[in-house]
Amino acid sequence: MDFQDIKGQEHCKRAIEVACVGDHGIIFIGPHRSGKSALIKRIPTINSVPIFTAEILPCPCGNFTDPKKECLCKPRQIQEHLTSISPRILKRADMQVEVPKINLSINDKRRGETSAVIRERIEKTRRNFKPYKLDKEANELLKLAILELGISPLSYDKIIYVAVTIAQMDDKRVIEAHHISEAISYRSLDRNLWG
Numbered sequence: 205m206d207f208q209d210i211k212g213q214e215h216c217k218r219a220i221e222v223a224c225v226g227d228h229g230i231i232f233i234g235p236h237r238s239g240k241s242a243l244i245k246r247i248p249t250i251n252s253v254p255i256f257t258a259e260i261l262p263c264p265c266g267n268f269t270d271p272k273k274e275c276l277c278k279p280r281q282i283q284e285h286l287t288s289i290s291p292r293i294l295k296r297a298d299m300q301v302e303v304p305k306i307n308l309s310i311n312d313k314r315r316g317e318t319s320a321v322i323r324e325r326i327e328k329t330r331r332n333f334k335p336y337k338l339d340k341e342a343n344e345l346l347k348l349a350i351l352e353l354g355i356s357p358l359s360y361d362k363i364i365y366v367a368v369t370i371a372q373m374d375d376k377r378v379i380e381a382h383h384i385s386e387a388i389s390y391r392s393l394d395r396n397l398w399g
Contacts, residue, residue, distance in 0.1 A: 289393075338379045367379050
């Protein structure tokens with residue numbers, strides 16, 4: 205198995221790289237056959253240190269967000285399904301990433317980066333320094349996110365924790381607004397995308 209076999213899902217691959225660099229637990233949320241398991245199975249090919257992973261369906265029937273299958277779940281059922289996720293799982297996962305079901309042609313020959321290339325980049329980045337403060341714009345964006353999303357203190361800490369890793373990957377000594385923005389994008393359950 206190799207990451208170059210996964211077509212598309214670039215956002216998910218980036219999230220996995222961030223998770224591996226910072227040892228962040230990660231939850232994948234998506235409909236049946238969206239590629240959650242395929243992504244998880246390939247993590248050991250780029251990471252020598254095991255990270256916590258979990259996968260969940262976005263609704264009881266598993267078809268919500270699937271462009272080709274109808275979801276018969278009511279909004280209340282979807283919310284109940286998502287709020288029933290074990291607090292233990294949510295606590296262990298710094299990142300919650302949507303895995304959309306995408307349509308790719310069987311003749312699509314595009315190949316992404318190999319696991320070896322990604323692994324080398326992860327190992328190199330782990331040796332870098334850690335950023336130690338937020339710039340003014342990053343701090344303002346984080347305050348705005350707290351007001352708009354109503355995130356919990358735990359989610360706040362996790363956003364900062366992931367943003368530190370992203371800044372480290374950018375070889376930055378200061379956490380910038382786009383690092384916070386990307387970290388927020390990995391908090392799908394906080395952003396109420398379902399229901």
